[in-house]
Amino acid sequence: DGGITQSPKYLFRKEGQNVTLSCEQNLNHDAMYWYRQDPGQGLRLIYYSQIVNDFQKGDIAEGYSVSREKKESFPLTVTSAQKNPTAFYLCASSIAAFTEAFFGQGTRLTVV
């Protein structure tokens, strides 16, 4: 089955640690995105990539980093510089920019 897989589903981070969220897609989509969802905030764009080896900052990129070494994969690292990382993180992909996106099931990150 084609789709987008995010792992893990739940992740706990200690203060000062970096953590990496995984996102893999087998839809052969060129574009991939990371969104953050907070209660009452809707979805906010962290980073996006329209092609392998290229990515751009979104609206709230501070404290996050990404890589796009393969078309299928777009991991997100939440660094210690992100002061309020507790949130629900959604990865998405689309066949190209300016089309609808398809989403993974999300990762809930909690700082302990």
Place this chain on the structure above:
Amino acid sequence: AQTVTQSQPEMSVQEAETVTLSCTYDTSENNYYLFWYKQPPSRQMILVIRQEAYKQQNATENRFSVNFQKAAKSFSLKISDSQLGDTAMYFCAFVSDGGSQGNLIFGKGTKLSVKP
């Protein structure tokens, strides 16, 4: 800046009845796409319906239809014969081909509860 506004934070409807969720957007672009996404308690985002701005005909998908008013920049979602499984957060989203990002811009969502 391009924005999407959903003015109804919460709504409820009786099972089998019809409900309309509102969405307005702001853009100076002429070519764009609009979407409604559903996020049930599982938190999986599911595409409900899409509308291309250049199409005058309103999109429909089974019990879901939209009322697209381009001049008014309005994009409402109508759910007919509401079912308990329609209970979810609903997000309106927008993307234009005139911007540099090509990513979706979301409203803050409307929480819909379908009551038996």
